[in-house]
Amino acid sequence: MKNLLVVTLALGLFLPSAALAMSHEDKPMEHQMDMQHKMDTGSSMHEKMMEKGGMDMHGDMMMLGEETVDGVKAMAHLKDVHEAMSKMNMTQTHHFMVMFMDTAGKPVDEGLVAVKITDPAGQTGDPIKLMGMQGHFGADVALSQPGKYVFEVGTKLQDEQKRQFEFQYEVK
Numbered sequence: 001m002k003n004l005l006v007v008t009l010a011l012g013l014f015l016p017s018a019a020l021a022m023s024h025e026d027k028p029m030e031h032q033m034d035m036q037h038k039m040d041t042g043s044s045m046h047e048k049m050m051e052k053g054g055m056d057m058h059g060d061m062m063m064l065g066e067e068t069v070d071g072v073k074a075m076a077h078l079k080d081v082h083e084a085m086s087k088m089n090m091t092q093t094h095h096f097m098v099m100f101m102d103t104a105g106k107p108v109d110e111g112l113v114a115v116k117i118t119d120p121a122g123q124t125g126d127p128i129k130l131m132g133m134q135g136h137f138g139a140d141v142a143l144s145q146p147g148k149y150v151f152e153v154g155t156k157l158q159d160e161q162k163r164q165f166e167f168q169y170e171v172k
Helices: 002-051 082-087
Strands: 061-069 072-080 094-101 111-118 131-133 136-141 147-157 162-171
Touching: 061 162, 072 147, 072 162, 094 111, 094 147, 111 136
Parallel strands: none
Antiparallel strands: 061 072, 072 094, 094 136, 111 147, 131 136, 147 162
């Protein structure tokens, strides 16, 4: 009887822990699947925007274009985040993001990426490091004056080769 009580207590303590551990192990896979879905959705969103002739809007997402340099295609977008940032007393107005693909169409999402932004007055700012996030590299930037902005993207991706890409956007 004493042994049965010990076994029952042990199972009572062990089973909930095992169930909890299993539910936590499932989350990374669910998270990975969700991330893949987001990457797939982003890719198809990019294709739909390109079919419409670029510079198209998807909600508040703007396509800046694409450029291929030495076997790597860069696709740049801007997302208007001014409203959300101003609520937090921050000066950034847009999220600048760039995705890279190799010649086989596979995402290139490792390496170093930075952007220099030239404002409408012709002033070029310091390089801004872009962080890798969900299949793209990005950073929040301030585009506070109306006029044309030039984005010079410098990379040193997985293959260690340096590349430069350029995109433009006009703030109305």
